[in-house]
Amino acid sequence: MQACGLIVEYNPFHNGHVYHIQASREASGADCLIAVMSGSFLQRGEPAIIDKFHRAKAALSAGVDIVLELPYLYAVQSSDLFARGSVHTLNAVGVSSICFGSESGNISHFTKSYDIFKQEQSVYKTTLHEKLNQGLAFPEASRLAYQSIGLTTSEMNLAKPNNILGFSYVKTILDHKLPIDPLTITRTKSGYHDKRITDSIASATSIRNELIKEQSISDTADSALPEVTVNQLKAYQQQAALWHSWEHYFNLLHYRVMTMSQEELADIHGVDEGLEYRIKKSAQDVSSFHEWMNSIKTKRYTWTRLQRIFTHVLTNTKKTDADYIKNASSVPYVRLLGMTKTGQKYLNSCKKEMDVPLISSIIGITNPTLSIEEKASRAYYSILPAQKKKPFHHQELQPPVMV
């Protein structure tokens, strides 16, 4: 059996993802599709709208065979670490290929860009540091550094978000000489043939915002999302009475910051350059998450970077915690969230050859990165009333979801 890997967040699973599944199956010719998915918190530093199990179920119902959880320490990170964790997780379960969506849609442009990047790495680095020293945020500094080595042309534009992520995947595969074929499918609006998909991708962000704001499924959302997602959104809401957003966490986050010393805040992963003062000071007088973010945001501190930092504050993730993955050349474990019969068959065939443990239930396992995972998941559910939390914590200890 051959497997193809997908790197996803499914927040929520939408029609574009259905297309990604179909196109990946076609492009790779694989019998088994394995998605590595962010857990409770997402790459841009936000709580997922519904929990990982409901998101996994939607994906499994729509054609994915296995869903693995990307460890928190890799998930809530900039693209390089996010890519490293995702690719290594997929490598650990022996995928032959990884298929990602990109604006480019042409894999040879990625591999060519990799060669250029390797040759011009010193120019890239010099420009990057120069721009960071000028006070630019990392994404902007990196864009200008890519520009300085000719990687923001129309053929391969590393200013586009999905190209950037895809390039990180390709870099990880080639840097570590992993036996994985990178594949890509077009992710721009015009690249899709189906009008319904086009529209739904374009509106994914606005639908997510609408879901969070209204806390109910509007007609627009209902028609733009696959039925599997609508079902899982409804099921989760019935159990938890809400869909998660940062504003739900404002009180906890504010309480936490107000009862931390500046020294403790400075120990949190991502809190650098005296940011602890800005966070403490601004906390005095804010009454919503949005207001707080706006009062700290600067050119250097982008919205996303600050959200990631606040996620680490909420989950109490320390600089010393992040050290676990700093120089790791593989992931500490692979955690299975759910699978189909096909997925199960694939895992049975590959698990003997795996170099890292495959975890299907976290009961009784003690491991420093798993305890970070537990803190993140506890923080995620902490906004629910005491009685509602219980079944979700129970779920964390259960065997994987079978669809």
Added chain:
Amino acid sequence: MQACGLIVEYNPFHNGHVYHIQASREASGADCLIAVMSGSFLQRGEPAIIDKFHRAKAALSAGVDIVLELPYLYAVQSSDLFARGSVHTLNAVGVSSICFGSESGNISHFTKSYDIFKQEQSVYKTTLHEKLNQGLAFPEASRLAYQSIGLTTSEMNLAKPNNILGFSYVKTILDHKLPIDPLTITRTKSGYHDKRITDSIASATSIRNELIKEQSISDTADSALPEVTVNQLKAYQQQAALWHSWEHYFNLLHYRVMTMSQEELADIHGVDEGLEYRIKKSAQDVSSFHEWMNSIKTKRYTWTRLQRIFTHVLTNTKKTDADYIKNASSVPYVRLLGMTKTGQKYLNSCKKEMDVPLISSIIGITNPTLSIEEKASRAYYSILPAQKKKPFHHQELQPPVMV
């Protein structure tokens, strides 16, 4: 002008306190009554039902001239440290006497007991350690140690709660040779002449429980509490929409514990002897504060001791924070919460001779113990919705209440 000191919590201010004020004025002959009062959290490790400013206002309206705040590090402690902080605060503002309620009601019995205690200190200590080593809780071990030196007789029974506290005050005064006369008034039911006061003291605890449970003033409470208290209870509830109890804090406390490592929990003041394991383990499956307490309580860990520990977890008070007061022979500052005209006159006359700063507004003051105070007050208000918190934090920065 001469001042007499009272050591109080006013949770809430009740008819027994009115009597305490009248009797203290009579017994001391002082022109000015100064109360040192616990702030947001009380000696037995509970949030005060209403904030310190509303409690101070009730007391000022009923005959107290000055209300000072007992620093958190002394307030949420066993009786010896509570006494030390209270007596030193009153000494810092030059009181001539301190008048406390006790079951005994006879000050010469306290001073005689002090002499016995000094002579028999080694026997007391040996018995105390022996009993603690047998796994008894401190209060019970201490009671048996007092018994071993004959201090639990009918004349001076150091098994009674108010005698224990009073004896701590007397010990502090005499140990430090402070120029303060200890005075005491009877605090047992039969010691009061007024039937109304007797009843209201007897029912103070049940009324407090009723207030918290019903979150409204019943007819019983209305008739048992002085009007000044009813007014302040109503005023606070109108602003905050609740009266504080531990159950309101369960979610925050649980979130905190679930996102702390065992090592961090072991750094919290009062978490000793591996209690961090018990707290973490029990947290897995509880859904109320009461349930949590019951699941940890043992013979050694009394309800009160555990509540104090949970208060330190909630406010993030470390063992290193408690070091500030460990060997201190005076308080770091005296914080003024409110006063009458008489109180103001007294303070004007004494403040030049004070050895520690008199703080009437905490704006712009940085001091390690004040920052602990701020954390405690932030934690106290953290259960209120964002918009309701603001005026209370604002109040913390204002000049003292004038009545």
